[in-house]
Amino acid sequence: MADGVRGKVYGRRRFLKQLGQGTAAAAALAYPHPRSPHAATAKNPQVRYAMVIDTRRCVGCHACSVACKAEFDVPLGFYRSWVEYVEKGTFPDVRRSFLPRLCNQCSNPPCVDVCPTGATWQREEDGIVEIDPDICIGCKYCILACPYDARFANPVTGTAEKCDFCLHRVRNGLEPACVETCIGRARIFGDLNDPNSEVGRLLATTAVTVLRQEMGTKPNVYYIAADHTGEGDARAGQYVRVTTHRRQKDRR
Ligand code: SF4
Ligand code: SF4
Ligand code: SF4
Structure with missing residues (x-):
């Protein structure tokens, strides 16, 4: 579905009315909703945007x-x-490391599967998982389904929100804002299907990991030398403290 179609076909209010109102009714609908203007998922997009975080x-x-x-x-x-x-x-044998986080733009995204209206969808062109605020009914199913806690309900708009790799910038040939501003050049963005891109080269030559691989979500955010074993170590009784500097988890 072309970008221009986004938001043109159905306003949020009209869409809700046609659904028959309410999340309970919406939950009973098969995915994708037949009135959603968006395609379902992108299984083999030609371009697959990804981020490597060193x-x-x-x-x-x-x-x-x-x-x-x-x-x-x-x-x-x-x-x-x-x-x-x-x-x-x-103390004194302590270590601190940093783990930048964002939506993983999963190839197999559970947030898309649970959305009753098709407001969460995956772009065929490049695999980016997007949210259409015009048809999001704020049911929060996607927030609960995401194993990475990457989403939140915007208290101003009432709709779900998350990173989209700065799609508005990428469309215009720019890098995502976080990549452009990173003083350490720790974030590298590009098309992993292009072997000549920096992301493609890094993934071909460097050992990387993804978060919660066991979930089968196939993340497209890759980490070099990441210490993301904190939760497992905490369960094993070692001292581990993970500080997130954010509160959205408490505000669902
Ligand atoms: S990280 Fe969460 S919100 Fe992002 S695509 Fe994966 S499941 Fe969806
Ligand atoms: S809150 Fe999430 S699951 Fe519910 S309609 Fe909006 S995008 Fe879809
Ligand atoms: S801007 Fe770069 S160096 Fe700074 S916290 Fe973010 S990823 Fe790390």
Whole structure:
């Protein structure tokens, strides 16, 4: 579905009326809703945008989080992109590392599967998972379905929100705001299907990991040298503190 179609076909109010009102009715509908203007999912897009985050270069400055908040006017206490501090050990043998976080633009996104209106969808052109605010009814199913806690309900608009790799910038040949502002060049963005892109080269030559691989979501955000074993270590009884500097989890 072409970008221009987005939002033109159905206004949110009209869409709700046609649904028969309410999330209960919406939940009973098969996905994708036949009136959704969007295609279902992109299984093999020609371009597959991805991000590689080299945690060895991240200094935990939060410039990426600030740039993102400014780009999208994200309400206070909520984040589309954020940086976690992972602290391990017992004094004096302690270690702190940084884990930048954002929507993983999963190839197999559970948030798309649960959306009753088709407001969450995956672009055929490049695999980016997007939200159409005109047909989002604010049911929060997608927020609960995301294993990465990447979404929140915007208290101003009442609709779901998350990172979209700065699609409005990428369309115009720019990098996402967090990438452009990163002082350590820790964030690298590009098409992983292009072997000549920096992302393509890194993925071909460098060991990377993804978050929660066991979920089968196939993330497209890759980490170099990331210490994202915090939760497992905490369960094993070691001292681990993960600081997220955000509150959206408490405000669902
Ligand atoms: S990280 Fe969460 S919100 Fe983003 S595509 Fe994956 S499941 Fe959906
Ligand atoms: S809150 Fe999420 S699941 Fe519900 S309609 Fe909006 S995008 Fe879809
Ligand atoms: S701007 Fe770059 S260096 Fe700073 S916290 Fe974000 S990813 Fe790390």
